Amino acid sequence: MSKAHERSHLSSYHPGEEQSTSRSLAPDTPGDGRLADLGWSAEIAHAFAPYAGSHHLARVSRVERGGAEVITDEGQIQATYGGDILAAAAADRSWHPAVGDWVALRYWPDGRITIDAILPRHTAMVRDGADRTSHAQVVAANVDVVVIVEHLDPEPDLGRIERLLVLAWASGATPLVVLTKADLVPAPEVLRDDVAAVALGVDVLAVSAPDAEGLDDVRNWLGDNRTMTFVGPSGAGKSTLVNALAGAEVMPTGEVRASDGKGRHTTTHRELIMLPGGGVVIDTPGIRAVGLVANEDAIADAFPDIEELVEQCRFADCAHNTEPDCAVRAAVETGELDAGRLARWYKLGREAAYQARRADVRLRQQERAEWKRREKALRGYYRLRSGKGR
Ligand SMILES: Nc1nc2c(ncn2[C@@H]2O[C@H](COP(=O)(O)OP(=O)(O)O)[C@@H](O)[C@H]2O)c(=O)[nH]1
Ligand SMILES: [Mg+2]
Ligand SMILES: [Zn+2]
Numbered sequence: 299m300s301k302a303h304e305r306s307h308l309s310s311y312h313p314g315e316e317q318s319t320s321r322s323l324a325p326d327t328p329g330d331g332r333l334a335d336l337g338w339s340a341e342i343a344h345a346f347a348p349y350a351g352s353h354h355l356a357r358v359s360r361v362e363r364g365g366a367e368v369i370t371d372e373g374q375i376q377a378t379y380g381g382d383i384l385a386a387a388a389a390d391r392s393w394h395p396a397v398g399d400w401v402a403l404r405y406w407p408d409g410r411i412t413i414d415a416i417l418p419r420h421t422a423m424v425r426d427g428a429d430r431t432s433h434a435q436v437v438a439a440n441v442d443v444v445v446i447v448e449h450l451d452p453e454p455d456l457g458r459i460e461r462l463l464v465l466a467w468a469s470g471a472t473p474l475v476v477l478t479k480a481d482l483v484p485a486p487e488v489l490r491d492d493v494a495a496v497a498l499g500v501d502v503l504a505v506s507a508p509d510a511e512g513l514d515d516v517r518n519w520l521g522d523n524r525t526m527t528f529v530g531p532s533g534a535g536k537s538t539l540v541n542a543l544a545g546a547e548v549m550p551t552g553e554v555r556a557s558d559g560k561g562r563h564t565t566t567h568r569e570l571i572m573l574p575g576g577g578v579v580i581d582t583p584g585i586r587a588v589g590l591v592a593n594e595d596a597i598a599d600a601f602p603d604i605e606e607l608v609e610q611c612r613f614a615d616c617a618h619n620t621e622p623d624c625a626v627r628a629a630v631e632t633g634e635l636d637a638g639r640l641a642r643w644y645k646l647g648r649e650a651a652y653q654a655r656r657a658d659v660r661l662r663q664q665e666r667a668e669w670k671r672r673e674k675a676l677r678g679y680y681r682l683r684s685g686k687g688r
Contacts, residue, residue: 333357333371335572337440337523342400345417353402353414358395358439359570361582366395366413368403369570377403380412391435392424397569397582398439398525421470423527425588426653437584438527441471443520447530447539448475450489450504451482455531456496457642460600462529463497464646465588468596471527473500474519478535481506496639498602507538517543520577527580529588540581544573549581594650601643607635 356368365378387394400417423438444466466473480486494502505512528536537549571579612623629635
């Protein structure tokens, strides 16, 4: 990321070429693009300062193959990727612009608008590369709060919540758990307490969409134009919650009704939504594909209770198996630690270790390929020299 930033920063600077008259603002989004409403901050202004004389600040609202839709202070416009951006993204997919990125835009005299640089991301939701060669892909950038949405009816799945907590912590954002459908259960607070016991250090709120119960608590959390994204199983009520917060049908909900054609819209839905009361919602198809990304720190963040116990074991490398004075096993025996939670912690740890090994193999393969390339280039160079010498 910082490399991409550096490279773009080095791109030539031609203030004379700037022409503010060449802007092509989308006419259908008047006043939609207030940067302050988009979560603009002093930190972003600082990162943008080197570009301020030659570029315009914008936030990416949709990513496409040949370019991106961005929001500027004046509205939503279409931009293409500058050469530095394309070169950086070709080297590493995580340097490709993502929804939520703050970018430096250049308006060219011929009317073209290019994204020349991505400002440093403060958080990133990453989709692990599916194959051995591809890099991790950023599916949402600069998300402040990852809202983990889980239903109270059927009963909340604690393991799923723990897993999503790891994912949220790994992104660098703050997790928030919102339990939906409180209207369908007799004692939502009891279930809420069960969830709170596995979501340590995280706020757990219960809401009911039909009677707008608990929505203000969610709103309070999302003030200050924070950027949020909603994760959770299909049917949990994510879209319903976003619509309730927006006070409008910004997302389709429930089942698709085939008979009257309602529910499925041919128009692609928006991936970055500004809520009228403040706050930005990012919802991209990629977010639903985000898997657990190997990150032991994130597991430690999601399981601070177990981390604390591990530190109390007599041996630093305790496997919590047959070792004497194992604090983890002792806590299970006294009932202080739930055996199910311990089993899930083990499982997530194994997954993280597997992913780290796989990423390592990938890295070594890339390094080998790079050395092969250099060797070949060097041989070519000597051939050329010896050829010249003859
Ligand atoms: N009773 C009740 N139903 C809800 C609530 N929230 C969502 N639903 C319903 O649950 C279904 C799935 O909601 P939706 O928002 O589409 O879920 P998503 O797949 O997570 O986006 C819809 O039929 C909603 O009307 C709630 O708080 N109470
Ligand atoms: Mg939905
Ligand atoms: Zn132990």
